[in-house]
Structures are given as C-alpha cells and as structure tokens.
Amino acid sequence: MISFDEAFELFTKRARPVEQAETIPTLYAVGRVLAEDVVSTIDVPSWDNSQMDGYCAAASDLSGASPSHTVRLAVSQRIPAGTSGAPLEPGTCARIFTGAPIPAGADTVIPQENVLVDDEGRVMFNRAPRPGEWVRRRGGDIACGAVAARAGERITSAKLGLIASVGAGYVKVFRHLKVAVLFSGNELTAPGETLPAGGIYNSNRYTLRGLLRDLDCEVFDVGTVRDSFDETVAAFKTAAQSADLIISAGGMSVGEEDHIKPAVEALGSIEAWKVSLKPGKPVALGEVCGVPFIGLPGNPVSCFVTFLLLAKPYICRAQGIEDVRERPLYVRADFDWKKPGSRREFVRVRKNDRGGLDLFSNQNSQILTSCAWADGVVDIPAGTTVKAGDVVPYYAFGEFFK
Secondary structure, eight states: OEEHHHHHHHHHHHOOOOOOEEEEEGGGOTTOBBSSOEEOSSOBSSSOEESSSEEEEOGGGGTTOBTTBOEEEEEEEEEOTTOOOOOOOTTEEEEEOTTOBOOTTOOEEEEGGGOEEOTTSOEEEOSOOOTTTTEEOTTSSBOTTOEEEOTTOBOOHHHHHHHHHTTOOEEEEEOOOEEEEEEEOTTEEOTTSOOOTTOEEOHHHHHHHHHHHHTTOEEEEEEEEOSOHHHHHHHHHHHHTTOSEEEEESOOSOSTTOOHHHHHHHHEEEEEEEEEEESOOEEEEEEETTEEEEEEOSSHHHHHHHIIIIIHHHHHHHTTOSOOOOOOEEEEEOSOBOSOOSSEEEEEEEEOTTSEEEEOSOOOTTOTHHHHHOSEEEEEOTTOOBOTTOEEEEEEGGGGGO
C-alpha cells in the first residue's frame, strides 16, 4: 500500500498528454484545453476611452475650477460609444459616453453627475480634474503582443471572454480525451427498473459520467459488467478499442466475485493497487491492452472522492494541463475529529454562515448523501485529530472544475 502523496505523483507522472489538436471557433471552446498560446494582435482597449457618461475636456482648461469659482465650457461635439469624435476645439468640452474614444485635445473625463448645465447650454465645472481621470488607457487591459491565454490552460467562461476581447475568432485546442467507463457487479440495477432482492441502483454510473462531462471528456459507456471473469475481460477489450483511458468502478477487492484485478492482469498490468486513503483504499493504476487503466472503489463516496483526488488530476494532465495540483483554503473547523485514523482521511464538510466548516454527521463510505450535502472535503492526516477552532486545509468541490 502506498501513501496518497506517492499515489498522486505516480498517477500524474503516468498520464500521457494527448498529442492531437484541432482548431475550433472560439464561441464553442469553453471547457477545452488550449494547445497553443493566444497572443493578442491588438491593444485592449484599442484607444483611450471614457469610463463614464459625462464630459471630456483638457484638464488645463479647467485648472481654475473650484467650489468658489465656476469654469464654463461650451459643448463642441457629442461622442457616443461606437463613434470617433473630431479633435477637441480648444476651450470647449465634448459630451461623451461610456466606452467612447477620447478625442485628441482632451485628457480627462468629468462624470455628468458632477456638473451642471447653464441656460445657454454651457457646462459648469466647480472642480479642477487631474489629467487621466475616468480615462481607460489604450492597452490598459491587454497590450498588443501579450499572451491572453496560455497553452495548457482550460478555457473557463471568463477566459473565453478574454480571448474574444482580443479578436481571436478561432483557437487551437487539444482534442477531447476519450474515456471508457465500466461498472462491475451483479447487484447493479439501472435506475427506472424494478429493484430486485439484493440489488442496488448503479449510482456510480451517473456520478462518473457527470464528473467526466464536467471535465469535458468524451465518454464511452461500456455499461454494467456481471461478476464474471470472461465478461470482465470482454468488457475491457471492448473499452480498449476506442479509449485513451479506461475507468472502472467496483470489483476492486480480491474476493471470488471480484474480477477486475485478474482481468486487468490477464490483459495488461497493474502498477498500484492500494492507497493509504480514506475513503477509497482500493484504487488501481495500470494498463489494459496498452490503454491506461484506473480502478475506483465501488462504494459511492469512495468512488466520488478518489475520482476527485486521483483520477481527475490524471485526466487533466492527459488533457494537456500542466498544473493539476489543487491548493487548499485554510478555514476554521467548527467540529471535533477526536479519533486519529490509520489512513489519511478526506472528510465531507460544508461552509456555514459563520465562516467555518460543519462536518457531515455520517462519514461512512456508502453514505452518498454526504457528498451531495457537502461543498468540499477537509484533509486530515493519519494519526491526527481536529478540535473546533483549528484551521484546517479545505478543498472546495467547485475548485476541482475551474
């Protein structure tokens, strides 16, 4: 049995990044992984522009304005967003709107709520502005030639907007990772069917497919495999024909009805089998017919947690992402963990309205409610306890998919 840290290093080291890439419209690129840098060919913004609706002027023309001395300027032009004004006439101001280019001769913007207009239509200023006030400078967001998004980064919605802002209509991304999934056990029943005596509904199938979709993988579902060596071997052969990675759930013990390990060894090899981790000790890494293989436990919580902690970083590295290690937040525990365990444990918790973390009452690996209730896990090293008020490493579920 290896430690969690050893398992993490092994999983991420063995991941083989996909090599093939494709060019797709930026509009449809959210969730994909960039295969090359997106370099801006323009300054963003492309000109000095107004941050406010108001009036632009030369600051030097308003240097004498004060609460006791009003400076009045005639309005020489009107500049809505999407238009380009003429050079500003000396001694005048221009009506300008948010996003509109600052005309030559102007260097400051005065918000409309800070001025008055007299009966002759002249604008009354009672404060001397500094040059550059309420002006968004050219290239203030992204300079021409700067990298807007780097190869190996997943394109989030925010990053997608940034890429679009530099005018990139297409991006080069790695192709989708093809992941085959199979689920081992005679007891597994499809939701919607009548549950037989001794049966359970196959929740892992839905959990894993959802997690893989969240990671933008192409999922090949081999389905449920009965507790048979021959059927398990056949399922693995089918999966290996079209997948970059095979993930199984269940059948990970070494009893007479557990056939994952002997089937994998018959078709390939196993490099790691057990990890000192709770939930989820029976986690495997190997290869089947030359295709990488990850075996996850059948207990629903163990399956969910080990996917996040080990399968997910493997997948991200295989998708072309370099930095796959999650960073915890350090948050106050509003619970006690009194009994030190023999394995490193990731317990299900949820942030409360006091800024601390509450612990789900039942941490059994079969209680899937704990995962649906929680918004993250706390990392408790082997042999340690937690007292209410301690600051603990907290991994938010949402951070796993950013």
